[in-house]
Amino acid sequence: MSSHEDDALAQAAVTALTGQLALAPKPGLPDPRDLGACVTRRDHCMLRWSAKSLAPGLAAMAAAARRTGEPTPGLRTELGAIGRCTEHSVGLAGGGHRGALWALGLLVAAAALDPRAGARDVAATAKRIAAHTDKRAPRRPSRGSSVSAKYGAAGARGEARAGFPHVRRALDALINSRLAGATEEQARLDALLTVMSTLQDTELLYTAGPLGLRQVQAGARGVLEAGGTATKEGAQALSSLDTELHTRAWSPRGSAGLLAGALFLDSIPVMIHAA
Template identity: 85%
Template sequence: MRSRADDALAQAAVDALTGQLELAPKPGLPDPRDLNARTTRRDHRALRWSAKALAPGLAAMAAAARRTGEPTPRLRTELGAIGRCTEHSVGLAGGGHRGALWALGLLVAAAALDPRAAPRDVAATAKRIAAHPDRRAPRRPSRGSSVSARYGAAGARGEARAGFPHVRRAWDALTAARSAGATEAEARLDALLTVMSTLQDTELLYTAGPLGLRRVQTGARAVLEAGGTATEPGRRALDALDTDLHAHAWSPRGSAGLLAGALFLDSVPVRAASPARAA
């Protein structure tokens, strides 16, 4: 049976995902600017709507973790089953968010195991859950796993089994930018670019190949090296990167999902430590 704390964690994860969607300008990614573009308006609205369809599944993952009490193989198997059911529900609501569901599901479960854990401890617990194989997972390879095997990229599973290093880097970048005086939107954009600058994004590898991936990583680093999005040179570099990605129809979707994970971790100390607030 779900508790109010489980629902609060799930809502925090959905809020993180919708917060990522609302951020603009995101290079090559859906954002509110698309509402003014006839060809992409439906896509962005569908993504915002389908993000809300994640909530029941994420709450069920939190409840499963709370019942199990430890990052066991049994919990990993149960999370996989819930995740596949949630993917189906999200598909009916418009689709999308598969990578974000994987990351947020593990992080929500980890937060439920220790409601007072700090962000880095949540990521470490998620790593322990991800270390177990999902013995009931379908045996057919996914596009992401095929790309990972072809290019030697870590992929979503590798990211989780390493303790979500890019989520942690994004969270560090987020807090550093805030401390330096950036606005919340600028801090979140800098966190996204931090992920884009080093992530071996399997979506980009699939659509753009290794040369395209390196081009995107170089463009993201250029923004950060120019001083980040809070500076005029950084903003110009961001605009150039955005124009380049849209011209090539390249979308760093893996980075977007990991930013959502960082935004969730950022909310964990307040949301998870005080379940009574969800009443």
């Protein structure tokens, strides 16, 4: 693998993230409709711009994995250092995407370790990387880790150490919706709702508490049980859920980052074929 392949992996991850941002309607999450609203226009524009600023850091993570060759503790520490520098760069570009950077960084590094691996093997390798402790990480607790400790939620770290089960579920939902005749946007929204239906999203726990989280999960399941976003009933349920979450200012941001991870894994077979 060369720097060209490192850049290709990073660009695939950024494309997955911007693809997630382009979906609409996303319940409680920024989407292109925000461009028509003066209050939130800047937020969504900045998210799209700052997503592109992840590329150098993600390419550096891929290069680090390629040099190391194994999912070692040393690689985990190096990825953490690169990630913190990338967070700073993203902050200068407008901020956001912290959860997506964590997921995509591990998945990009795992893909770089074995360029011919399939999506599920990449997730398994990412699990092996995440199992190690970043000994140089700041000791101060983050909001996510504090919420995880308070409510017993797995959080971003637990999701990675379990091999990204929600990313894999989203990937299955994406494939199944396509096979059922959904459009690409509908299939991606179904994948997002699949994550929302079961994820213990620490952002939701922080803003809405356990009852609010369960309400959001039930709403997402309601859309899927109505047949998904490709059906009239599912689309109506999605619209109702979208209105409710925006009204309450509840944002399932953890689900959005994991959807980006699924879209990245979805691109891997194409990258392998093109290599």
